[in-house]
């Protein structure tokens with residue numbers, strides 16, 4: 244592991260449907276972490292990957308439904324995810340598509356290395372196959388004979404497939420977690436992951452091509468294709484140069500991976516076994532965000548009428564306010580309801596009344612009293628110490644990937660600034676100019692810190708705030724809603 248470079252990646256969503264609010268959460272969380280570290284380490288020392296997963300039976304079925312050729316279908320939906328990132332100011336360094344030729348080559352190379360290591364074998368198999376999950380489900384996982392994630396009875400299928408010797412890595416994966424209990428956030432999920440690993444069996448990693456024509460060919464066996472998730476998981480290292488540029492790969496890997504609760508098995512267990520097989524280090528940090536629930540606190544479902552549309556929200560409030568709420572109003576780890584009342588209250592109290600208000604007061608007064616601000620050499624020591632203490636706490640939270648808590652701390656700093664100005668009353672007519680200047684100059688420093696650490700959360704507004712402060716231009720950034 245190296246400290247200079249940081250790699251961060253989201254999971255790649257399937258492109259068979261419209262992006263939902265959960266995708267936005269994962270994208271903006273990863274973007275906030277990426278932006279924080281770009282600021283700290285330099286732009287070139289952070290690499291941020293997002294993308295789309297484009298193979299599998301589901302793609303074929305959905306393309307057919309829309310009357311499209313499968314390639315046109317994935318192009319169309321992949322573009323939608325790209326636009327979606329843009330909408331919420333997600334500034335990725337790579338948008339990875341598993342239908343790309345380079346990906347095919349690298350995924351096959353990954354397979355070959357597992358095979359060379361003796362971890363792939365062929366076997367006749369019959370089992371319960373869930374199309375929704377794109378995999379065989381074990382008897383243990385079935386609930387009332389149905390897939391628990393899709394509430395559908397899976398199909399009984401018999402195939403001769405290739406298997407990956409995941410069970411071979413059971414002990415080493417458990418040891419890895421014992422030695423690195425902090426690798427997974429939130430910590431409360433560690434037991435669940437250990438349980439998953441304790442139960443692992445070898446898994447099927449290919450399908451017959453006749454059943455799945457839209458996939459990557461198994462090396463030296465044209466009758467078989469790679470299982471969609473096996474090919475998709477390899478993207479995390481392929482994008483860094485696996486199979487083509489090992490030097491670059493070693494510079495960036497291992498990194499940080501974000502994913503949702505239904506992905507713990509893949510990210511924390513199967514993918515880690517695959518890494519072990521080809522001799523790469525395990526992921527440096529696994530961050531499992533929660534699920535966004537409906538306003539009623541229940542899982543969103545069309546039948547419950549509690550689905551939040553990210554596009555409606557964006558139209559109503561603007562992308563940055565939605566982003567602000569996703570990052571600071573929705574808890575970073577654990578399930579959390581999406582409540583518009585909370586969004587409005589939080590925006591008004593933290594941005595309009597607190598940060599925005601302080602920014603206006605300082606700029607307005609520095610103009611009306613004709614005093615200079617933004618002079619770091621003149622900040623009073625006690626004041627600077629206090630702000631620096633806040634700064635240290637904010638940094639610590641970001642570096643612990645606690646974005647919502649970092650946002651809360653930034654808000655406390657702005658709040659402290661507002662209390663300071665209220666107590667000092669630099670607007671009082673009998674205060675001499677030097678005093679006024681000291682107070683406002685102190686506050687311009689505080690504001691520069693607030694802006695700096697809000698950048699990962701509300702980048703566009705912060706760009707404007709920064710310029711307004713530097714030029715002392717009166718600006719209403721956050722109108723109350």
Ligand SMILES: [Zn+2]
Pocket residue numbers: 373374375376377390391392393394
């Ligand atoms: Zn399923």
